[in-house]
Amino acid sequence: VLTQSPGTLSLSPGERATLSCRASQNVGSDFLAWFQQKPGQAPRLLIYASQYRGPGVPDRFSGSGSGTDFSLTIRSLETEDFAVYYCHQYGNTPGTFGQGTKVEIK
């Protein structure tokens, strides 16, 4: 089970966002991803293997963590970053997702 916190993050453009994902068992560091989803769209890969940015992902997004505790940081929020973010462990079968963190404009 992956538990994300907080459920909602209310911030202003330019602020720093830190999202948390906690796993109920060790998932290592090689198989944890973060996705961004906007309304009506499919999730988009941001981070894979805990820390590596996906194709075309801006460097204001960064990931860290290992074992059971992971985080996604958005250094300075742009207007297009307001969305829902999911963590995903893909080292075990079945793969599982967190319930999501909504980053909304304050």
Added chain:
Amino acid sequence: QTHLQESGPGLVRPSGTLSLTCTVFGYSISTGNFWGWIRQSPESGLEWIGSVSHAGDTYYNPSLRGRVTMSLDTSKNQFSLKMSPVTVTDTAVYFCVRGSSSPTAAGLWGPGTRVTVSS
């Protein structure tokens, strides 16, 4: 550039069979990777359904209790999902995905297709 596109009926009757196809553009599915399905509903969130490797090995979510079958059609560069029997709780947006490093990875997604189970 590789992209994926789901297709199939948007409405399925309870106890019937849900059948979806994913067409892959810009990459031969027989070359490598895992080709999978994930669904999303307000009630259950994102749920990994399963995947099939480029070699045809299949991996399924145990929670779906044997209702799922996946396969490749390399001649059409497509892969498919069949789920039977379905109930109203299978109503969701279904995404086809490509994973690289494991059967449950999902680095590239199709836009999704909404499937409603209703009589």
